[in-house]
Amino acid sequence: MRQDKSDGRGRDTIETHQGLALSANCERGIGPERGENHGGSADSSFATIEEGGHLYCGSHDSSALSLLNIYVNTYEQAQKLRMETMNRMRCWLRDTVPKEEWSDKDFSDETLLAAETVPNDLRQFAAHLMQLEKDAAKYLRREMTKHPLWPWLSSIRGIGPILAGRLLHRIDGKVFPSPAHLWSYCGLDGPDWRQKPHNWDLTAICYNIAESFQRQPALSGGYRDIYDARKQYEATKPPCDKCREQGFEDSCRPGHINNKARRYTVKCFLKDLWVQMNEEEVSHDARQA
Numbered sequence: 001m002r003q004d005k006s007d008g009r010g011r012d013t014i015e016t017h018q019g020l021a022l023s024a025n026c027e028r029g030i031g032p033e034r035g036e037n038h039g040g041s042a043d044s045s046f047a048t049i050e051e052g053g054h055l056y057c058g059s060h061d062s063s064a065l066s067l068l069n070i071y072v073n074t075y076e077q078a079q080k081l082r083m084e085t086m087n088r089m090r091c092w093l094r095d096t097v098p099k100e101e102w103s104d105k106d107f108s109d110e111t112l113l114a115a116e117t118v119p120n121d122l123r124q125f126a127a128h129l130m131q132l133e134k135d136a137a138k139y140l141r142r143e144m145t146k147h148p149l150w151p152w153l154s155s156i157r158g159i160g161p162i163l164a165g166r167l168l169h170r171i172d173g174k175v176f177p178s179p180a181h182l183w184s185y186c187g188l189d190g191p192d193w194r195q196k197p198h199n200w201d202l203t204a205i206c207y208n209i210a211e212s213f214q215r216q217p218a219l220s221g222g223y224r225d226i227y228d229a230r231k232q233y234e235a236t237k238p239p240c241d242k243c244r245e246q247g248f249e250d251s252c253r254p255g256h257i258n259n260k261a262r263r264y265t266v267k268c269f270l271k272d273l274w275v276q277m278n279e280e281e282v283s284h285d286a287r288q289a
Contacts, residue, residue: 068143072169075136075162082129089118089126140165148280149273156269157222158212167209170202171277179271188267209269210262223265231261 090107096117109130113123144150144161153164176182180189187193187203216224234257243252251257 068140068147068165068172069169071136071140071143072165075133075140076166078129078133078136082126082133085126085129086112089122093118137162144168149276152276153273157216157220157224159209163205163208163212167202167205170199170205176274176277179267179274182270182274183267186270188263188270206266206270207262210266213265213269214258214262223269226268227261227265230264231257234260 086109089112093107093112093115112118113127115123141161144165147153147164147168149168150161150164153159154161171182171185174185176185183189184193184196185198185202186206187196187198187200188206189196189198193203210227213223213227216222218224218228235251237251239248239250239252240256243256246253252260
């Protein structure tokens with residue numbers, strides 16, 4: 001996992017294999033199992049569908065969002081291919097280095113690109129993939145600044161254009177009657193969320209968002225303060241049954257407390273995002289009237 005330091009506030013981009021989408025419509029991850037497709041055909045973006053307790057329909061301005069969708073898909077696919085290629089190179093290099101030298105060997109991306117033992121054409125191929133990812137990120141950042149929600153999103157510590165674009169790419173054009181519907185769609189609907197229809201890619205992105213909020217400096221305001229306050233509150237609650245079985249008597253184990261605080265924080269963010277989305281939709285309808 002790596003955090004891109006290109007943003008001065010340290011908010012873009014956290015890589016996860018789970019967070020990489022390959023389909024153009026990003027509906028393949030909706031359902032209890034990855035790969036199940038619940039109404040995610042290419043033409044369904046203009047249909048109103050109710051499923052699994054949440055409602056979504058086609059965007060009122062899909063043409064304005066198409067470039068953002070293309071750049072997000074290109075960025076995520078380039079990132080995935082770059083990560084897979086670098087991992088294959090890393091495994092190949094480890095196979096060529098005696099095991100007794102592993103402890104002193106640096107297998108970072110920079111080392112791989114500079115290692116003379118790696119074939120030059122393979123290093124050039126990896127460098128091209130890295131450049132493709134950087135170019136896609138540049139175009140994605142540029143396009144994200146045109147989005148009507150960007151003025152609000154850009155004011156939030158921990159949310160950069162890459163993370164915001166990956167999130168909006170999967171919820172733009174969908175209608176959620178309440179914040180609870182958005183939470184459900186993101187896989188934040190109670191302890192049995194794995195068994196409910198949701199978008200797995202959004203679940204991974206929400207994990208990245210929560211992690212980005214947690215990495216912000218303490219007392220920096222915004223959602224980091226919400227996280228800290230919730231973490232203190234969770235520490236005062238009695239332990240859950242699972243933690244009690246593990247021997248924790250006063251409260252849940254620290255990791256469980258941290259996860260619950262992060263989950264609460266990202267749900268607060270999604271609730272505020274839902275409000276902004278509906279205000280923008282009302283404003284758009286008024287302009288069209």
